[in-house]
Amino acid sequence: MHKLIIILLSFNLVLETNPINFIESSKKIPEANDVFIVKKYSYEDNFKIIWDIDDGYYLYLDSIEITNGNEIFDYQVLDATQSIYEDEFFGKSSILRKRFEIKIETKNLLDLSNILIKYQGCSDAGICYPLQNVKLL
Numbered sequence: 001m002h003k004l005i006i007i008l009l010s011f012n013l014v015l016e017t018n019p020i021n022f023i024e025s026s027k028k029i030p031e032a033n034d035v036f037i038v039k040k041y042s043y044e045d046n047f048k049i050i051w052d053i054d055d056g057y058y059l060y061l062d063s064i065e066i067t068n069g070n071e072i073f074d075y076q077v078l079d080a081t082q083s084i085y086e087d088e089f090f091g092k093s094s095i096l097r098k099r100f101e102i103k104i105e106t107k108n109l110l111d112l113s114n115i116l117i118k119y120q121g122c123s124d125a126g127i128c129y130p131l132q133n134v135k136l137l
Helices: 002-017 019-026
Strands: 036-043 046-053 057-060 065-068 071-073 076-087 091-105 116-119 121-123 132-135
Touching: 036 116, 046 057
Parallel strands: none
Antiparallel strands: 036 046, 046 091, 057 091, 057 121, 065 071, 065 116, 076 091, 116 132
């Protein structure tokens, strides 16, 4: 009986320390909303939208849109860490790192519940995320 318990415990220990399990768990790709954290704040007749971008990741400036159906809203850039990146698929692209902060006016908008925030980004390791859609409210 003791031998059986020792064998089972040894087998469990081998499974937990198996290098293949370790390699597999380290290959997990984080979700886009974990590396591009979107914060939204309402003040006066405006909304401030902030992306906190993890190290090793970037957003494409051209991918950022604020929409309501087919209507695309203008926004004002308040803070950005922007640079030019040579992308193998898109050529020279403006990218954003660390933090991106914008403001949109909402005083003339009647229904904010259908407004979408759209963005797309990649990792320096070459993993790109599909276009993300986040509701303003």
